[in-house]
Structure formats: structure tokens, C-alpha cells
Amino acid sequence: MTLGDRYGAHRVLEPTGALPQAARRLDNASRPFDNEIGLQVSALHITSTSFQRLWREADQEPERMAEAITRIVAERGKFQDPVTGSGGVLLGTVDFVGPALRDGLDLSPGERIASLVSLALTPLRLEHVGRIYPATGQVEVKGYAVLFESGLWARLPSDLPESLALLALDVAGAPGYAAKNVRAGQRVLVVGGGKAGLLILHEARKRVGVTGQVILVEMDQARCQTVLSLGLADVVITADATHALEVARQVVQATGGALADLSFNCASLPGTEMATILSTRDEGEIFFFGMATDFSRAALGAEGAGKPVRMVIGNGYTPGHAELALQILRENQPLRSFLNSLLPP
Amino acid sequence: MTLGDRYGAHRVLEPTGALPQAARRLDNASRPFDNEIGLQVSALHITSTSFQRLWREADQEPERMAEAITRIVAERGKFQDPVTGSGGVLLGTVDFVGPALRDGLDLSPGERIASLVSLALTPLRLEHVGRIYPATGQVEVKGYAVLFESGLWARLPSDLPESLALLALDVAGAPGYAAKNVRAGQRVLVVGGGKAGLLILHEARKRVGVTGQVILVEMDQARCQTVLSLGLADVVITADATHALEVARQVVQATGGALADLSFNCASLPGTEMATILSTRDEGEIFFFGMATDFSRAALGAEGAGKPVRMVIGNGYTPGHAELALQILRENQPLRSFLNSLLPP
Numbered sequence: 275m276t277l278g279d280r281y282g283a284h285r286v287l288e289p290t291g292a293l294p295q296a297a298r299r300l301d302n303a304s305r306p307f308d309n310e311i312g313l314q315v316s317a318l319h320i321t322s323t324s325f326q327r328l329w330r331e332a333d334q335e336p337e338r339m340a341e342a343i344t345r346i347v348a349e350r351g352k353f354q355d356p357v358t359g360s361g362g363v364l365l366g367t368v369d370f371v372g373p374a375l376r377d378g379l380d381l382s383p384g385e386r387i388a389s390l391v392s393l394a395l396t397p398l399r400l401e402h403v404g405r406i407y408p409a410t411g412q413v414e415v416k417g418y419a420v421l422f423e424s425g426l427w428a429r430l431p432s433d434l435p436e437s438l439a440l441l442a443l444d445v446a447g448a449p450g451y452a453a454k455n456v457r458a459g460q461r462v463l464v465v466g467g468g469k470a471g472l473l474i475l476h477e478a479r480k481r482v483g484v485t486g487q488v489i490l491v492e493m494d495q496a497r498c499q500t501v502l503s504l505g506l507a508d509v510v511i512t513a514d515a516t517h518a519l520e521v522a523r524q525v526v527q528a529t530g531g532a533l534a535d536l537s538f539n540c541a542s543l544p545g546t547e548m549a550t551i552l553s554t555r556d557e558g559e560i561f562f563f564g565m566a567t568d569f570s571r572a573a574l575g576a577e578g579a580g581k582p583v584r585m586v587i588g589n590g591y592t593p594g595h596a597e598l599a600l601q602i603l604r605e606n607q608p609l610r611s612f613l614n615s616l617l618p619p
Numbered sequence: 620m621t622l623g624d625r626y627g628a629h630r631v632l633e634p635t636g637a638l639p640q641a642a643r644r645l646d647n648a649s650r651p652f653d654n655e656i657g658l659q660v661s662a663l664h665i666t667s668t669s670f671q672r673l674w675r676e677a678d679q680e681p682e683r684m685a686e687a688i689t690r691i692v693a694e695r696g697k698f699q700d701p702v703t704g705s706g707g708v709l710l711g712t713v714d715f716v717g718p719a720l721r722d723g724l725d726l727s728p729g730e731r732i733a734s735l736v737s738l739a740l741t742p743l744r745l746e747h748v749g750r751i752y753p754a755t756g757q758v759e760v761k762g763y764a765v766l767f768e769s770g771l772w773a774r775l776p777s778d779l780p781e782s783l784a785l786l787a788l789d790v791a792g793a794p795g796y797a798a799k800n801v802r803a804g805q806r807v808l809v810v811g812g813g814k815a816g817l818l819i820l821h822e823a824r825k826r827v828g829v830t831g832q833v834i835l836v837e838m839d840q841a842r843c844q845t846v847l848s849l850g851l852a853d854v855v856i857t858a859d860a861t862h863a864l865e866v867a868r869q870v871v872q873a874t875g876g877a878l879a880d881l882s883f884n885c886a887s888l889p890g891t892e893m894a895t896i897l898s899t900r901d902e903g904e905i906f907f908f909g910m911a912t913d914f915s916r917a918a919l920g921a922e923g924a925g926k927p928v929r930m931v932i933g934n935g936y937t938p939g940h941a942e943l944a945l946q947i948l949r950e951n952q953p954l955r956s957f958l959n960s961l962l963p964p
Contacts, residue, residue: 294923591926
């Protein structure tokens, strides 16, 4: 047996001692170790910020975009935007399952899976870059990737379209936290009604039950309308969450002064920490999933307002998150149809 | 009764709708409202980063430093470094206690208190700037300040020197979280042996008891020696916490592979998130108190390593934190002597 480091440190070519995410270059040539999974890769899903940046730089020309992707992967042994540092996830067919992998026992060559760890730390080599879908950031490729022992993956379900499943898997941590933390009778606040917010709303509405209350704060009118028509929230507040006092005033009103027991921040824009903090009751809990969250703005903001709230850094991984997220698509047909409508035909 | 906003929004002169911390200018002239506290201010304790910046800019000349402080307060109606955005805390004598303040019922004019919310959001006017102590960032002043209804403060204890009490109050949130979260028999990791780290170590050592284990990771040899001689940790690992794999390897060794149940990150330098994440067991909990913590590095790092850890943004306020922090100084005479040695004579 040849075993690699659990976190992939054995694949780091430079700098020495770094972890794969921080590495400048990974070994993408060695065959999979006995605690790794090898994948024939069919598509990359590049994160929105990186895709948009590269797409602009390529003047929206697919050929130049393909060249840029090819060059990055050739140079780094992984797809990681050198400017933003972010990557994405991939879809592939299992080629090899290391015999030393406990979690891989029920996985076989030929199965379709999605990686749930970032491309920014995944060894990858590309033979070919095919069609590019700017609406979703999907890029068809032919290549080979390796997942480490610690690497997360999810089997693509046979009853759901791959691109729809991937959309849910991409934000699975957020509804996973909702599923594990929301209790009957609670008041739950969700800031931001994007994909993660919608999946959280479904879990929260289901779990608070008839004695609870689910509130969405979202500035986009169309999104608010969608949530109302899907019946995902009891109260929808159309407001800009960077206006902390105004949002808090409306949450006070909606909750009869009680404020939220649990809050989920999924805002994509910065500056929404204070609205969330002031809208949550003393000794309540806030889960920050928006990547625009600023650590010191949250820490100093809560202290400055004398608010004893428990603030959690949303971890993209919580055990079972993939199954929980996919199950939402099966449970809620109207939500599934809506999410499907966001995908290209 | 004239009541101001609980969070001080009524004192914001510009921009409209902002909270005091984000405001460019506060009203420092109006007399205290009936839900405010008025203070005769005797000293400012400017946060280290801001003090050092201004001190350099003033070429270490006390007179120029005094001018800079005077100018900032005159322009903004509060002391907030325009570059770093941070402030500090103040010491003062109570002049007025608003009759509408529930929490102020046991506070009387003439008592000595410290503010526990940042100067960056505290209305202040200065008549005079006196002696400046570069070692601690203390500045003697004569002035007047106002605390809002939400503003935190602590009575200065009669049995402790003011500057020593302030040193503990300044980082009180961290040991407060330790006091509330550490249980008997746990393995507790502390990253960073500065003031906050030392107070946490005391609480953790006391609470884990004979069946628990307390581990410090600190790169400074002298600090490690201090912690050993004070008996504050069972294991001291002298290592640079930006080297995640090396630190995790040593924590694996120290815990017989079990890793930490609870970890506290109080590192002052950036890049120590991964060492803390990899050193904490699955389903364990991490409290980040270091202001160098990066939200996305923590969130994406834990996901990338497939680590289901619960990560908390350390809130500088948790109820009772001031009493808990001061009590440590009374309980641990050797630690108190050591902290006292950090202060100027």
C-alpha cells in the first residue's frame, strides 16, 4: 500500500510544507495513492467570481477562455484562479477507489460523483476543454482528477438532473446547518434569498412548524415574490440589509419585539452583519454563510452593541449535508421547479 | 424623559442612518439623555495598532501625539483612528446616570468605571491631553464622554490597581467564553499565549480538572517559559501556528491522537486558522478571538479539509465577562504578578 497524507500534503510541489489550497503547484501526474480516489472528469463548475473575471478577461470568447483554463491547470496542477484564489467543483466518473479508503467502501468505478471540495485544492490535469456555459459557469472538459482521503464527494442521484443536483450540492452546508439546528416553535431569520437562502427557508419552515415563524430579509423584489409564492416564509421584508437599524425595526415589528432565535446570513454583499446581529435576540445564535462576512465587523459589532449573541462561521461541510440538500429537491416540487428554471435548457 | 436610541443612533450627525461606529461624526455636545451615562474622563487606553500608528506619525513626540488626538476628537466627536478605524476604551468618574437605565440602578455619580465598548463609537469631547504612556497606550486626559443604553461598562474594583484591572477587562470576552464552555475532562487547545491566551489558560486549567488536558501553542520561547512556570498548561508546544501540518502533528502526539475538544485561537498574526482546525477533533468547537482571523480562510479551510468543526466568532461581550476576568486576577496570584510586570511602574 502507498498512502498519501490525509489532507493531500504529499501532492504539494511548492512551497514545501504548505497545504494543497495554499500551494502554488500540485502533483497532478502521479497515479492515485491507495487512500485516494481517481476520477475521469467530464465538467468543471467554476465559482461565479472567478468565472466572471476570466470570462471578461477573455472578452467573452470561448476559445480564449478555454486557453486560459488550460494554462492555469498546466501551470498549477489544479484549477485555481490566480487572482481570486477560488476554484469550483467538478463532475466525473470514478476510475479508481483506493483500497485503504474507509469512506470509499461503497463506491465503485463507473459511478458518477461530484467533488464537494474546492478545485483550488484538487490535483487535476486536462486533455481537452469543450463547451462553456457562461450562465452557470459550467465547462465541459476531458481530464483526470484526484480526491484525497479527506476530500468530500457526493454520488449523483439517478432521479435528479445532474446540473440541478450540483446546484443544491454547491450550497449544501447552509441547509445542513438549518436541518441540524432549527427546532419547533423557533423564530428563524434568513438574510438573503439566493440559492442557499431558499434551501435554508425550506428546512426552517418545515422544522419550526405551526408554532414557529420564518422571516426573510431580501432587497430584490422578484426574489421576495418568489419566496412568497413558494410559501417558504411567513414574513418577507423587502429591505437592504446594510441598513441595520431599519431592518431591525421591521424584525422587531414582525416578531412582536421578541426578535429571532436563530438567524442565517446568506447575503452576497458586504455590510449585513449588524442588521443580522440587531435582529437576533440576546443569547440567540447566528450562522454566517455569506462569503462577504467580515470577521472583525461581526466581532466588534456585537460587542459595540452589547449583544450577547453566539456567532458561527458557517462551515461548508457538516456530515450528511449532501443527502440533506438533495432531499429538499425531492420534498419540495415547486422549489425544485423554480431552481430548475435558473439552469440553462 | 428624553430617551435616545438604545444603540446611540440619535448621536450620529453624519451619515444619516448610520450606527455610531460607522459614523463620520458624533454629537459630543448634547448633555446625556435619560437613558445614557455621562462620564468625567481621566484616561484613554488607545488600542495598540492605532496607538503605534499615531505614535510613529508623531515621530514619538508627546506634544505632536497630543495634537493628533485632540484633532481627531474635535473632528469626529469620538476617538477613532481614521486609518485603522479602531479606538480603545476609557477610564472615568460617573457624572450622570440616566433615570431610565435599568442596568444603571446600582451605579452612582462619583464611582470609577471603565467603558467596555470601543472609543470608536463613544461620544467624547476633550478639554486637555496630558501625559502619554507609549508602553501601554494610556493617555491621561480631561474630558467628557457618554455611554449609550446598550453601552457596556465595568466598575473598577477597589482591591486591584486600575491599570491591571483594565488590562484584564480589555480582553474579558475570551476568558468569559472559556468559563462558560470548558467542562471537566476536556482537552483544550489555546493558540497564542498573549494576555487573552493567559486568562483563557487559567480558566481552562481550573475547569478541565485532573482528568482534562490543556495545551498551548505559542512561537515565542519566553512566553512558553512563562506559561510553564505559572503551571497554566499541561503541554506547551513551541511552534509557529502558521505551519498547520506541523502543529497538528504535535497536537496529535500530545493527545494520543484524540485532538482537542475545544480550541481557542488568540493569535495576533494571520494564517493560524488551519492549524487550529486540524488540531480540533471532529464535532469539536473552535472559538476565534484573534482579530487577524479571516472568515473565508476559516470557512473554506474547514470545508476543504472535510473537518466538521463548529467555528465561533468570539464576541467581545458575554454577560458577566468583566466579573469573570477580574476574578482571575484574585484567584491566581502568580499570574497577577506576571501581568502586573507588563505594566509601567
